[in-house]
Amino acid sequence: MSLKLRSQDWFGRKGKEGILYRSWMKNEGMPNDMFDGRPVIGICNTFSELAPCNAHFRSHAEAVKRGVLEAGGFPLEFPIMSLGETLLKPTAMLFRNLASMDAEESIRGNPMDGVVLLTGCDKTTPSTVMGAASVGLPTIVVPGGPMLNGRYKGHTIGSGTHVWKFDEDMKTGKMSQEECEFAESCMSRSIGHCMTMGTASTMAVMVESLGLTLSGAAAIPAADSRKKVMAQLSGRRIVDMVKENLTIDKILTRKAFENAIITNSAVGGSTNFVIHLTAIAGRIGVDLKIDDFDTIGSKIPLLLNLMPSGKYLMEDFYYAGGLPVILNELKEKLHKDVITVTGKNHHQNIKGNTDCYNEDVIAGYQKPFQEEAGIVVVKGNLAANGAVIKPSAATPALMKHTGRAVVFESIEDYHQRIDDTDLDIDENCVMVLKYVGPVGYPGMPEVGNMALPKKILQKGITDMVRISDGRMSGTAYGTAVLHVSPESAIGGTLALVQNGDMIELDVKKRLLHLHVTDEELAKRKAIWKAPPPAATRGYVSMYIKHVIGSDKGADLDFLQGSSGSEVTRDSH
Numbered sequence: 001m002s003l004k005l006r007s008q009d010w011f012g013r014k015g016k017e018g019i020l021y022r023s024w025m026k027n028e029g030m031p032n033d034m035f036d037g038r039p040v041i042g043i044c045n046t047f048s049e050l051a052p053c054n055a056h057f058r059s060h061a062e063a064v065k066r067g068v069l070e071a072g073g074f075p076l077e078f079p080i081m082s083l084g085e086t087l088l089k090p091t092a093m094l095f096r097n098l099a100s101m102d103a104e105e106s107i108r109g110n111p112m113d114g115v116v117l118l119t120g121c122d123k124t125t126p127s128t129v130m131g132a133a134s135v136g137l138p139t140i141v142v143p144g145g146p147m148l149n150g151r152y153k154g155h156t157i158g159s160g161t162h163v164w165k166f167d168e169d170m171k172t173g174k175m176s177q178e179e180c181e182f183a184e185s186c187m188s189r190s191i192g193h194c195m196t197m198g199t200a201s202t203m204a205v206m207v208e209s210l211g212l213t214l215s216g217a218a219a220i221p222a223a224d225s226r227k228k229v230m231a232q233l234s235g236r237r238i239v240d241m242v243k244e245n246l247t248i249d250k251i252l253t254r255k256a257f258e259n260a261i262i263t264n265s266a267v268g269g270s271t272n273f274v275i276h277l278t279a280i281a282g283r284i285g286v287d288l289k290i291d292d293f294d295t296i297g298s299k300i301p302l303l304l305n306l307m308p309s310g311k312y313l314m315e316d317f318y319y320a321g322g323l324p325v326i327l328n329e330l331k332e333k334l335h336k337d338v339i340t341v342t343g344k345n346h347h348q349n350i351k352g353n354t355d356c357y358n359e360d361v362i363a364g365y366q367k368p369f370q371e372e373a374g375i376v377v378v379k380g381n382l383a384a385n386g387a388v389i390k391p392s393a394a395t396p397a398l399m400k401h402t403g404r405a406v407v408f409e410s411i412e413d414y415h416q417r418i419d420d421t422d423l424d425i426d427e428n429c430v431m432v433l434k435y436v437g438p439v440g441y442p443g444m445p446e447v448g449n450m451a452l453p454k455k456i457l458q459k460g461i462t463d464m465v466r467i468s469d470g471r472m473s474g475t476a477y478g479t480a481v482l483h484v485s486p487e488s489a490i491g492g493t494l495a496l497v498q499n500g501d502m503i504e505l506d507v508k509k510r511l512l513h514l515h516v517t518d519e520e521l522a523k524r525k526a527i528w529k530a531p532p533p534a535a536t537r538g539y540v541s542m543y544i545k546h547v548i549g550s551d552k553g554a555d556l557d558f559l560q561g562s563s564g565s566e567v568t569r570d571s572h
Contacts, residue, residue, distance in 0.1 A: 003245055006137075006565060007040035007074075010111035017570050021111065034074050039242040041068045041235070042112035043077040044103060044132075046124040051084030053121035053193035053200060054144055056222055063228040064116050064142060067235020073114075073242070075235065080106055080131075083123040085199075093471065094443025096123040096130075096279075097547075097556050098539055103131025108565055113137065114242040116234060120144030120193045120222075122474070125203035126276035129212065130555070132248055133283040134562045138241035139248040140341045141212045142234045143204035145222030146314035147192035152183045158196040158307040159187055160475020164449070168462065171419075171454050192222030195314040197306040199474035202269035206277060208323050209263035211251045211340030215349035219318035237341060246343060249562075252284045255335035258296055259346070262333050265300035265374030266326055268309035268392045270474025271482055274375060275444075279553030282560045290386045290485075290551040294377040294510070301368030302392050303329055305361050308477040309392040310369060312361050320361035321354070328354035329365045378481065380513040381521070382467070382493050382503065385485035385551040387512055390472075394479040395463040399507040401479075402515075403430040403465060407499050410435050411447055419454045427461040430503045434494055435531060436470035437487025438547045438554045442534045448472040448482040465505055467512070469494055469550070481505065481512060485551040489531060496524040 010021040012035075022035050043064050047057035061077050068075035080102040083092040107115050115137055119125040125141070132139045150157035166183060169175035175183075193200035204218040214234055220227045257277065264273045274293050281288035303326055306312050327334065327346050338345055356362045363369050373392040379385075391399065406425045408414035414433055417423055425431075431450050438444045449472040452464055466480045469487040486492030493514060497503070502515040514521075535541045546556040 003243065005037065005039060005113045005242070007111040007113050008037060011035040011040070012037060017572065020572055039073045039113045039239050040111055041073045041075045041238050041242070042107060042110060042115045043075055043118065044107070044115055044128055045077055045079050045118045046082040046120065046128065047079065047118070048082035048084060050087055051082040051121050051124070052086060053084065054082055054124060056191040057118050057120070057144060059228065060118055060142060060144065060231045063231035064118070064235040067232040068239055071236040071239035073239035076112065078106055078110065080128070083121060083127065085122045090441060091443040091445035092123045093445065093554070094540065094543065096127045097543065097559060099123065099127035100130035100559065103128045104134045107132060107135045107137060108563070108567060114238045115139050116238050117141045118144065119203070119207070120200060122199040122203060122272065125207060126280060129207065129280050130283045133252060133280060134559070135565050136247050136249055136562055137565055138238060138246050139212065140234050140238045140241065141207040142231045143207065143213060143217055145192050145220050145224070145227045146195035146201055147188060148190040148221055148223055149195060149313045149315045150187040150189060152186040156313065157183065157187050158313050158475065159194040160198045160473055161196045161307040161477065162187055164451070164476055167451060168457055172457050190223045194475055196308060196475045197268050197270070197304065197314070199270040199272040201314050202264065202273050202474050203276065205263060205267050205269060205323060206260050206273060209260040209327070210256050211338060211346070214341065216322050216324055216353065219314055219322040221315050221318060241341060244343060246341070249284060251339060251341065252280070252286065253338060254286050255338045257281055257286055257288055259334045259338060261293055261297040262300055262330060263326065265297035266302065266330055267304040268302050268306060268373055271375055271388050271390050272471055272474055274388055275471070275483065275550055275554055279555045282553050282555050283562060285561060290377055293375050293388070297374035298376050299372050300333065300374045301365065302370035302373030303363045303365065303368055305363070305369050308475055309373070316358065316361050320358040321356050324350035324353045325356045325362050376507055376510065378505070378507065378510050378512040380511050382497070382512045382514040383484045384493070385549060387481050387484040389479070389481050389507060391507060393477040398463060398465050398479040400505070401430070401465050402502055402504040403428050405430050405432050405497050405499060405501040405503050407432045407497055408434065411441070414450060418451065421455060423453060425453055425456070427456055427459070427464055429464065431464055431466045432494070432497050432503070433466070433468035433470065434488040434497070436468050437484070437489055438550055439544055440469065440487055440489030440531065442540060442544050444471050444550060444554060446471050446473040446476070449476040449478045449480045467503065483550040485549045487550065491525065491528065491530065493521065495528055496521055
C-alpha cells in the first residue's frame with residue numbers, strides 16, 4: 001500500500017515508543033501481525049443503557065468488526081459520551097458539543113486510520129459527525145435504526161408523537177393513568193430509536209442524504225437482521241475508504257449539504273435538523289446560513305406520509321422502499337456530482353432499488369402529500385436573526401395569525417400557571433415562552449411545543465400559535481415558532497414581550513412581528529436585566545460563555561472549524 005497510514009506513527013515505531021504503543025495492546029490477545037501496517041479502524045460506540053435508543057449497539061459493533069476483519073483491517077472499538085434524549089437532564093442538547101469534543105479528541109489522539117460512527121438517539125448522530133469532521137479521517141456512519149411500530153388497542157402509535165396525544169387525553173379524561181402505563185409499553189416495544197420522523201430518524205436520513213452511510217441505511221428497523229448486515233458491510237467499506245483516502249471533507253461539500261436540505265423537506269424532517277446541520281457545516285468549513293434552509297428547501301413537496309406530519313412510521317417507510325425511493329423522486333432536484341462513502345453519487349448507489357411498494361407511504365413528486373413542506377424561516381423585529389417553523393406539522397389556518405401575547409417568563413412560570421383556571425387566555429392568543437434558548441435554559445430544551453391549557457383542550461381546541469427561543473421534539477406537532485434568535489437571555493426582543501402585546505405571524509410573508517413601537521421597545525430594553533447565569537463552574541459555565549446563537553448551530557465558538565488529524569508529540 002502506497003498510502004502512509006497514520007496508525008503506523010504508533011504501531012510502526014522502533015525502540016521505546018514502539019514497545020509502548022504495541023505491548024499493552026497485546027494484553028488483549030492481539031497477535032503481532034495485527035500491527036503489520038493494515039488499516040486500523042476505530043469504532044466509535046455511543047452504546048449506553050442510559051440511552052435506551054442505543055442500548056443494542058454492542059451487537060452492531062461486533063457486526064462492524066466482522067466486516068473490518070474480512071476486509072483486512074484492524075478494528076478497535078472505543079466508547080464516548082452517549083446522550084440519551086429521554087433521560088438526560090436538563091436537556092441532551094446541552095451536552096451535544098461536549099460529546100463532539102469527546103469524539104474529536106478520541107479520534108485524533110488514538111492510532112486510527114478511519115472511523116465508524118455508531119449513532120442512534122438524537123444528539124449522538126450530530127455530535128459524532130461534528131467531532132469526526134473536525135479531525136478529517138475517512139468516516140462512515142451506521143445508524144442504529146428505529147423501533148418497530150407501536151401498536152395499542154388495534155391502532156398504530158408513534159414514539160414521541162403519541163406522548164403528546166396521551167398527555168392531552170389524560171388532561172381531558174379520555175385516558176386513565178393505568179391505560180397510559182400500558183400504552184407506554186405498546187409504544188416502545190423493541191430495540192431502536194423513535195420510529196416517527198422525529199429527530200433521531202431525521203438524523204439518520206440526514207447522514208444518508210449527506211452521503212455518510214451506505215445506501216438504504218436510514219430506515220432499516222433496529223430489530224431487522226438486515227441492520228446487522230448493513231453494519232458488517234460498512235465495516236468492509238471503511239477499510240477501502242482508508243485505502244482510497246476518501247476523507248470526510250471530500251464528502252461533506254456545499255452541494256452535499258444542499259442535497260440534505262432538499263431531502264429533509266421531502267421527508268418532513270425535524271426542525272432540529274436546522275441546528276445540527278448548521279453545526280456540522282461550521283466544523284467542515286461550509287458556509288451554511290439559516291436562510292438557506294428556507295430558500296433551498298421550503299418549496300419542496302412532502303413525499304413521505306409519516307408521523308408527526310402523516311400517519312405511518314419508519315418500519316412502513318422501510319417496507320415501502322426506504323430513502324432510495326425518495327432520492328429517486330428527487331433526482332431532478334439533487335446535485336448529481338456529489339460523491340458518497342461508496343465513492344459514487346446517490347444516483348449510482350440507488351440504481352435498481354427505486355421501486356415504491358406502497359404509494360400511501362411514499363408519494364411521487366408530481367402527486368405529493370403536501371405541495372410545500374420544508375422548514376420555513378421567519379424574521380421580523382421579534383426574531384432579527386430568524387426563527388423556524390415546520391408547516392407540515394402545523395395547522396394551516398394558523399399560518400397567518402395575529403393574537404394577544406400570553407407570556408411565561410420561565411419554564412417554571414409556565415408549569416405553575418398553564419392550567420390555572422384564572423389564566424387569561426383563549427385559543428386566539430399567542431403563547432410566548434422566554435429564557436429557554438442555548439444560554440437561557442441552558443442548552444435549548446424541547447419545550448417549544450408548549451402543551452395547551454386544560455381549559456382550551458376541553459373546548460376541543462388542539463393547536464395554538466406558540467413562540468419561544470427553545471426547540472421542539474421532532475416527534476411533536478403544532479404551530480410552534482422555534483429557535484427565536486437573538487434569544488431572550490442575551491437581550492433579544494423576545495425578552496421584552498409583555499402580556500397583551502399583539503404578535504403577528506405570517507408564514508407566507510416570512511414575518512414574525514411584535515406590534516410594539518421601537519421607542520417603547522427601547523424603554524423596555526433600558527430597564528431589562530439579564531437573568532443570572534445557570535452555573536458558575538464546570539462545563540455548563542463554559543457552555544454559557546462560549547455557545548453561539550441557534551441560527552449558527554449553537555456550537556461553542558472555539559470548536560468551529562477543524563484541527564486536522566496530526567499529533568506531533570508522543571506520550572512518553
